[in-house]
Amino acid sequence: MDLVQLQRQLVEYRTSLYHEGFLDEQFTQLQELQDENNPDFVVEVVSLFFEDSERLLNELTKALEQQSIDFKRVDAHVHQLKGSSSSIGAQRVQKVCIAFRNYCEEQNVEGCLKCLQQVRHEYSLVKTKLESMFQLEQQILSAGGSIPM
Amino acid sequence: MGMAADSEFHVLAVDDSIIDRKLIERLLKTSSYQVTTVDSGSKALEFLGLHEDDRIHQNTPSVSPNNHQWRLQEVEVNLVITDYCMPGMTGYDLLKKIKESSSLKNIPVVIMSSENVPSRISRCLEEGAEEFFLKPVRLSDLSKLRPHLLKTKSKDHCKEQVDEKPAFPSPKQEGKEEQQQSKNNKRKAMEEGVSPERTRPRPNGITSMV
Numbered sequence A: 001m002d003l004v005q006l007q008r009q010l011v012e013y014r015t016s017l018y019h020e021g022f023l024d025e026q027f028t029q030l031q032e033l034q035d036e037n038n039p040d041f042v043v044e045v046v047s048l049f050f051e052d053s054e055r056l057l058n059e060l061t062k063a064l065e066q067q068s069i070d071f072k073r074v075d076a077h078v079h080q081l082k083g084s085s086s087s088i089g090a091q092r093v094q095k096v097c098i099a100f101r102n103y104c105e106e107q108n109v110e111g112c113l114k115c116l117q118q119v120r121h122e123y124s125l126v127k128t129k130l131e132s133m134f135q136l137e138q139q140i141l142s143a144g145g146s147i148p149m
Numbered sequence B: 001m002g003m004a005a006d007s008e009f010h011v012l013a014v015d016d017s018i019i020d021r022k023l024i025e026r027l028l029k030t031s032s033y034q035v036t037t038v039d040s041g042s043k044a045l046e047f048l049g050l051h052e053d054d055r056i057h058q059n060t061p062s063v064s065p066n067n068h069q070w071r072l073q074e075v076e077v078n079l080v081i082t083d084y085c086m087p088g089m090t091g092y093d094l095l096k097k098i099k100e101s102s103s104l105k106n107i108p109v110v111i112m113s114s115e116n117v118p119s120r121i122s123r124c125l126e127e128g129a130e131e132f133f134l135k136p137v138r139l140s141d142l143s144k145l146r147p148h149l150l151k152t153k154s155k156d157h158c159k160e161q162v163d164e165k166p167a168f169p170s171p172k173q174e175g176k177e178e179q180q181q182s183k184n185n186k187r188k189a190m191e192e193g194v195s196p197e198r199t200r201p202r203p204n205g206i207t208s209m210v
Helices: A003-018 A027-032 A041-066 A073-086 A090-108 A109-142 B019-030 B041-048 B068-072 B091-100 B118-128 B145-152 B170-180 B183-191
Strands: B010-014 B033-039 B080-082 B107-112 B131-134
Touching: A003 A109, A027 A041, A027 A073, A027 B080, A041 A073, A041 A109, A041 B019, A073 A090, A073 A109, A073 B019, A109 B145, B010 B019, B019 B033, B019 B080, B033 B041, B041 B080, B041 B091, B080 B091, B080 B145, B091 B107, B091 B118, B107 B118, B118 B131
Parallel strands: B010 B033, B010 B080, B080 B107, B107 B131
Antiparallel strands: none
């Protein structure tokens, strides 16, 4: 695939991510903070998000496996996940977190378990998609091109 | 590319989320401020020179021998921007402590929160916060900081020149591992005078670790 095709593919892919609600305006804000002096800013923040989310998902799994569930603790983790997903513009993850918090408040175990499954799913989707997008960007840069905005 | 005047302002950003710290740091640097980030209210107070017993340790090396290195260089913080929801000391608690301190009360404090709770907002403003930003914070929000900073700018303060004093052994590698380890290690790095999130030019220009 030549450079122009790659660039077009990237733009289409990125647009679809916004269209399907995986990313929102906040992700655009992140991209605008990246420049020649900080060329890896987006990848760095997103990588932090991946690490942090995985940690939180593990904590959530553990917390919900307990005999006697500490809903405050569960809520605290979801709150963190909601915050970080919001900060990078991972809209679908954020939305599940909102529902998740409501179940925590109601102390609804079923609801919480369902949301955990959902949030894992949404996280894994956005992770895959962002990684694909970064890969495309790398291909473009390796081919000597620049990333279209 | 910031004007020299702007980079005289030093902002202390407080947030327990590593993602948000990275974000606020980038936002502040883009706005040409010098930035130090810490992950808790207690670390913020430590950095500001305020200890639990409310005494300010100026040049006393007794507490933490290496800590006083940047203390001696008269680190001045022109503004504190803090997250509201943090474990232990909340942003509100931090705000209160700063406003109750005779030496720190004139430092403008800005609160950030992911939750739009009117009673929370008014409580913070009543306690003396200059602004309340909803997260995620945008560059446009930061433009509101300037007037508060200009108000407090005094002509005769001694500006710390961290760049000219490569006294700390601060290899990038150490910083990299730092981020991935627990907060205990982070505290240790702070005490050794190495703050991985501190603004300091490195050969390859990377000041944040992933």
